[in-house]
Amino acid sequence: MYFDTHAHYDDARFSDDRYDVLDSLKAKGVDLIVNPGSDLASSKAAADLARKYAGFVYAAAGIHPHEATAATDEALAELERLCRAYPVVAIGEIGLDYHYDFSPREAQKKAFRAQLELARSLGLPAIVHDREAHEDCLGMIGEFRDVRGVFHCYSGSLETARELVKLGWHISFTGSITFKNAKKAPEIVASLPADRIMIETDSPYMAPEPLRGRRNDSSNLYYICRAVAQYRGISHEEAARLTLENGRNFFGL
Numbered sequence: 578m579y580f581d582t583h584a585h586y587d588d589a590r591f592s593d594d595r596y597d598v599l600d601s602l603k604a605k606g607v608d609l610i611v612n613p614g615s616d617l618a619s620s621k622a623a624a625d626l627a628r629k630y631a632g633f634v635y636a637a638a639g640i641h642p643h644e645a646t647a648a649t650d651e652a653l654a655e656l657e658r659l660c661r662a663y664p665v666v667a668i669g670e671i672g673l674d675y676h677y678d679f680s681p682r683e684a685q686k687k688a689f690r691a692q693l694e695l696a697r698s699l700g701l702p703a704i705v706h707d708r709e710a711h712e713d714c715l716g717m718i719g720e721f722r723d724v725r726g727v728f729h730c731y732s733g734s735l736e737t738a739r740e741l742v743k744l745g746w747h748i749s750f751t752g753s754i755t756f757k758n759a760k761k762a763p764e765i766v767a768s769l770p771a772d773r774i775m776i777e778t779d780s781p782y783m784a785p786e787p788l789r790g791r792r793n794d795s796s797n798l799y800y801i802c803r804a805v806a807q808y809r810g811i812s813h814e815e816a817a818r819l820t821l822e823n824g825r826n827f828f829g830l
């Protein structure tokens with residue numbers, strides 16, 4: 578029924594019950610999961626999970642902007658080896674984060690550009706993390722017209738969303754669209770072309786209302802799907818079907 582296009586089951590917050598949680602999800606309507614990496618170790622962990630849960634969990638590999646200073650030439654070469662050795666379905670998560678600025682912006686841009694190059698050379702889509710860096714993210718993907726991708730946990734404006742659609746990109750929504758202060762979300766979700774919308778939990782982060790603040794898992798896609806259905810004026814089943822199909826097409830599954 579549901580496709581969680583972005584969840585971090587390699588995260589330490591799942592250390593005690595990772596396999597129990599994953600084993601429980603199919604019965605809760607979760608059909609597919611993509612687990613992105615945030616550095617080399619977590620990309621490898623994601624790839625191992627994808628091997629263990631073949632056909633259910635898929636891995637993306639990438640170095641998050643928070644870790645951009647670790648994206649040395651050696652690390653990028655290792656990332657490429659990992660992508661070639663495992664059935665990785667996307668490069669991610671990569672991008673720019675000017676909210677936290679955990680890595681210098683120049684290092685973030687360098688790592689982002691190098692990994693878009695990698696996506697291009699491997700023919701894989703990109704999963705982009707953009708926090709308060711909309712303009713620079715758009716500029717960067719504009720340099721790679723032949724790479725397609727998704728802006729995950731979308732937090733930008735309607736104008737940026739339209740720009741992304743024009744570039745052939747997808748937009749993915751988390752539990753943040755269920756928050757009471759999510760003023761822009763209803764209009765953005767409602768106005769996007771039906772074939773560009775995906776949903777995700779970003780577990781263990783971003784638990785939707787009414788579970789805000791708790792550890793998130795993919796079963797909570799129910800609340801995100803419900804919000805998408807409500808904003809677009811379609812049934813819950815239709816919203817689930819649509820986002821599942823879009824995810825399958827996007828990742829080639």
Ligand SMILES: [Zn+2]
Pocket residue numbers: 583585613670779
């Ligand atoms: Zn994430």
